[in-house]
Amino acid sequence: MSFKYIDLSEFDPLSIADNETATAPETLHFQEDHYGEQQQQQQHSPQVWQPLEQCLKSSPASHNSDSSSSHIQPLELPNSADLHWFSADANGDNQREAKRHLLRDYLRERQREFTNYSDLLVHCGTWxxxxxxxxxxxxxxWLQPPRDQRAPDIYALGFQELDMSPLSNTMTYITQRSDREEKWIRLCQRCFPSSHCYSIVKTVRxxxxxxxxxxxxxxxNDIHSIRFGTQATGxxxxxxxxxxxxxxxxxxDTQFTFVNCHLAAGEDKLENRYNDFRDIQQKLKLMFEGTAGRYELLSHVGDAVGSHVTFFFGDLNFRLSGVSKEAVEARLFDTERPGAVEELLARHDELRRARAQARYGNIFLSYSEASIDFWPTYKYEIGSQRFDSEKVRVPSWCDRILYRAEDVRCxxxxYRSQHSYVYSDHKPVTCTFNTQVARVDVERQKRTIKRGVQWLDSLENAVLPQCTLEPGHEVQFGELSFSDTYRASLTLRNTGRVSASWQLMPTPGGEFSGVHASPVESRIPIGGSETIMLDATLGPCQWPQAVQRWAAGKADSAFAPGDVLVIALIGGPHIFAVPKGDIVPSCYGLPLACLCRLREPVLKTDRQSFRRLLRDCLESAGSSETCSNLGPPVHPIPVEVTRLLEATGDPDSPLLLPADPSEEDASMPSDSQLASIADALSRGAELPARLPPGAILQALLLLLHMLPDRPLLPGARxxxxxxxxxxxxxxxxxxxxxGPNWRHRDALVLRLARALDRPVAGSAPPSEAAIREVRRGLEQSANGGAQGAAQPQAFRQPDLIQL
Structure with missing residues (x-):
């Protein structure tokens, strides 16, 4: 076990405050109600850290804080002359933050040099x-220790169903005190060990x-910063x-928390008990004694924030499930087979089973429980040792004591039950814990911090995190095809003398031109490394720009010059990684003038000839005068479009198109499927089989959408x-x-209008004008309108239904 008793997560050795007035009170009384009033007057006053700049530029001032969750208490560091290079003006905020972390590590490793430890015996009981x-x-x-143990230092006793009378319930809401409560307090005080004097620290009901x-x-005199609270879950x-x-x-300098609870009763109520347990953990507010309105939460998502030792006990009501009352009794009374208690708990105890389930384990696993060797604590006939026979309850270990320790030995x-008690239908349970209390020697702590600052002075350069990229600053992806995914990796190695935290900085556009990294941040220990996986996919948004760069003959056309991965070291320099790669030409993203002049598929055309043709077509921007210099088109429409039209022209094949084109279509092909379709079209090969229904239709719409020719719809240009x-x-x-696809006409009109209205980079829906033009075009095609007379015979459709 690691004995890291000091929690330095919130400790800031570079932000100091004067604490000369933070002295222990001379007297501190424990007399129940008067305890809080006198503590408010003479309470410990641990100091709040203030920013370094304020401390160096203003006179010292004492500050009060709520409490400290760390054994490291605030103290005075050396003067400003010793800390001149810690200021933000000298080296910047990032460097100053790195030095804070390094000094915290230095103190954490040497906390035993200024911390004294003493044993503490805590006696927890529930009934x-x-x-x-x-x-x-x-x-x-119930209250006296065994003969081989000394008297406990602290008692924490939890009662449930203390007073169920209507009068007591009314008094609870009016005065928070009841006669039954006072009687139990006096009874407990009478049974405390007579060898020592005990006083009540706090009672809560x-x-x-x-x-x-x-x-x-x-x-x-050592107990201070008392908080208390309740959380109802009934x-x-x-x-x-x-x-x-x-x-x-x-x-x-150690925080202790005691929680007594009564969870939901009844068999088959595990979910209710879990919800009660979680609500108490996450919602219970601890009020500061003597101060109205100030509180802190008991914990956050199962972590006892601010507490080194937490005890959670009471009538948790966890039952034995999946077994009958008779079977439990028969197993307990079977003296020929030892181990009945552990067998029943291992097989049927709800609490143990919940800790093994992912749904409940996140909140239960943070707590531990000592080994149980006593009989069930519920349900018995009052006045006897017999299990109850009236309600036929399955005997269970309902009364439990759980504990957890953060950086403190406990x-x-x-762990025992007082089985001889017959006053109730429950048996009382106790557990005695041997834990430790840490006390910081302030003078020794000051000397340790001063040595740490001197050490940092001699290692100022080593304070900064240093990392290198392997194999280098260039990330080679090779040749990238449209919509296909390519993977590369980088290794970020910590070559410095401190741990390094890093994060990937976003580019101004928010994305690295289709490059996605995992992870995007981490902390690397000294001498360690982190492998960053990079996935590059040139999809419809990135491909058109890559095609233009390739046509212009630029190297590494797959990525723009500004596509740089920036790895920011917290408190250190930035590291840059540049993705490299070229593209494999595809029919997607090419202008009509280029596609209609290809005699062979894209990938079967001479690469240099194709590049010249593409460059000329892009420079012409669709101008009829410039395009005429390239010679007449070989095809009236691109062969690739014809192939996709023929593959999707069967009216008996159902269209899978949601009414809203912004919704994700079930028929949308994946990146890899789209890459296979594009590759087949670009090679002149057969289209891939076993594609999702409608995948070819989506590929066709995307091909139209990625045509750089604008406008495609009727207009002057x-x-x-x-x-x-x-x-x-x-x-x-x-x-x-x-036929049956007629009901999808509106969905198809919307998708055609979107594909023909604006280039793929636009994410807005199609304009109303584009929708009208598509509808008009469909009507003219059906009626053989003015344009129909000039069409080739193969394109005429005389029998189409009117819209």
Whole structure:
């Protein structure tokens, strides 16, 4: 076990405050109600850190804080002359933050040099008294330690169903005190070990759930920063018949928290008990004694924030499930087979089973429990040792004591049940813990910090994190095809003398041109490394720009010159990685003038000839005068478009198109499927089989969407190639909408309008004008309108239905 008793996560050795006035009070009384009033006047005053700049530029001032979750208490560091290079003006905020982390590490490694430790014996007890009380009750066995143990230093006793009378419930809401509570306090005090004097630190009550914390008088000057609170979880989720009570205080420089609870009752109520447990953990507010309105939460998502040792006990009501009452009794009374208790707990105990389940384990696993070797604590006939026969309850270990320790040693010594008690239907349970209290020697701590600052002075250069990239600053992806994914990796190695935290900085565009990294941040220990996986995919948004760079003959055309991965070291320099790679030409993203002049598929055309043709077509920007210099088109429309139209022109094949084109289509092909379709078109090969229904249709729409020719729809600047393409597309659409696909006409119109209206970089929906033009085009195609007379015979569709 690592004995890191000091939590330095919030400790800032570079932000100092004067604490000369933070002295221990001379007297501190423990007399119940008067305790809080006198503590408010004489309470410890641990200091709040203030920024370094304020401390160096202003006179010292003392500050009060709520509490400290660290054993490292604030103290005075050397003067400003010793800290001149810590200021933000000297080296910047990042470097100053790195030095803070390094000094924290230095102190954490040397905390034993200025911390003293002493043993502390804590006695926790829980008992559901079932509304029973008699002044003759003998609590000696419950409260007295075994003969081989010394008297406990602290008692934490939790009661459930303390007083269920209607009058007591009314008094609870009016005065928070009841006669039954006072009687139990006096009864407990009478049974404390007579060899020592004990005083009440705090009592907290929620209806009939009552928590009493007492300590030896010899410890009272060390106990301060007392907080307490309740959380109701009963009827409708906020009734006080169930819930938890808690007390937290600081002893020396160690935080202790005690939580007594009564969770939901009943068999098959595991979910309710889990919700109660979680609500108490996450919602219970600890009020500062003597100060109105100030509080802190008990914990955050199961972590006892601010507490080094936490004890969670009470009538947790976890039952034995999946077994009958008779089977449990038969196994317990079977003396020929030892190990009955452990066998029943391992197989049927709800708490143990919940800790093994992912749903519940996140909150239960942070707590531990000592080994149980006593019989079930519930349910018995009052006045006897027999299990209850009236309600036929399955005997269970309902009363439990859990604990957790953060950076502090805490060992259970004896976990037992007082089986001889017959006052209630529950048996009381106790557990004694041997833990430690840390006390910081302030003068020794000052000397250690001063040595740390001197050490940092001599290692100023080593304070900064240093990392190198392997194999280098260039990330080679090779040749990238459209929509396909390529993977590369970088290794970030910590070559410095401190741990290095890094994060990937976003580019101004928010994305690295299709490069995605994992992870995007981490902390690398000294001598360690982190492998960063990079996935590059040139999709519809990145491909058109890459095609233009390739046509212009630029090297590494897959990425723009500004596509740089910036790795920021926290407190250190930035590291740059440049993605490198070229593209493999594809039919996607090419202008009509280029596609219609190709005699062979893209990948079967001479690379240099194709590059010249593409460059000329892009420079012409669709101008008929410039395009005429390239010679007449070989095809009226691109062969690739024709192939996709023919592959999707069957009106009997159902269209899978949601009404809203912004929704994700079930038929949308994946990146790899789209890459295979594009490769087949670019090579002139057969289209891949076993694609999702409608994948070819989506590939066709994307091919139209990625055409750089604009405008495609009728207008003053529309080219003849665009008119021929629209004529064929509209005729295809009319044929496709025959029969059962007619009900998808509006969805297809929206998608065609979006594909033909604006280039793929635009994410806005199609304009109303574009939708009208598509509808008009479909009508003209059906009626053989003015343009229909000039169409080739193969493109005419005389039998199409009117819109």
């Amino acid at each position: 559901n008294v079932n509304n029973q009380f008699d002044d003759s009750f003998d609590l000696t066995e 929620l209806l009939s759930t009552f928590l009493l914390v007492a300590a030896k008088d010899s410890l009272r 009827l409708m989720g906020f009734g006080p018949n169930k819930g938890g009570t808690a007390v937290r205080f600081q002893l020396g 060992e259970p010594l004896k 529309q080219s003849q190639l665009a008119r021929d393409l629209l004529s064929r597309v509209f005729a295809w659409a009319r044929r496709l909408l025959k």
